[in-house]
Amino acid sequence: MAEIIPVQNLIYNKGTFTRVINTQFSELNSIPPVIPDTTVDAFFELYDELFPLIPNEGDTNSHRAILLREAEYLNVQLADGEEVQALLQEITDLRQQLLEVEVNAATDLAQNNINV
Numbered sequence: 001m002a003e004i005i006p007v008q009n010l011i012y013n014k015g016t017f018t019r020v021i022n023t024q025f026s027e028l029n030s031i032p033p034v035i036p037d038t039t040v041d042a043f044f045e046l047y048d049e050l051f052p053l054i055p056n057e058g059d060t061n062s063h064r065a066i067l068l069r070e071a072e073y074l075n076v077q078l079a080d081g082e083e084v085q086a087l088l089q090e091i092t093d094l095r096q097q098l099l100e101v102e103v104n105a106a107t108d109l110a111q112n113n114i115n116v
Contacts, residue, residue, distance in 0.1 A: 055062045
């Protein structure tokens with residue numbers, strides 16, 4: 001009644017053994033990592049910690065990328081540097097025109113007072 005079970009014994013040399021057999025015990029560490037539930041408060045705490053580490057410029061993973069994403073989400077149009085410079089120049093021109101009008105008005109008033 002005894003059953004004979006054949007056993008196969010494989011023997012590897014040292015060089016082959018490390019290529020064929022995983023000696024890192026990675027099979028024992030197959031439990032997936034636990035990801036905690038993230039709250040908005042936890043997000044902002046982490047964001048505050050990471051803030052100084054985030055690069056200013058870049059297409060992804062940068063403050064500029066965050067700004068552009070938020071502007072799109074909020075439907076806000078961002079002004080670029082050229083647009084801001086053009087508006088500043090327009091303000092300067094309008095101030096100059098206003099100053100010229102005020103100087104002309106003061107000159108006309110002074111001449112009217114002299115002629116009286």
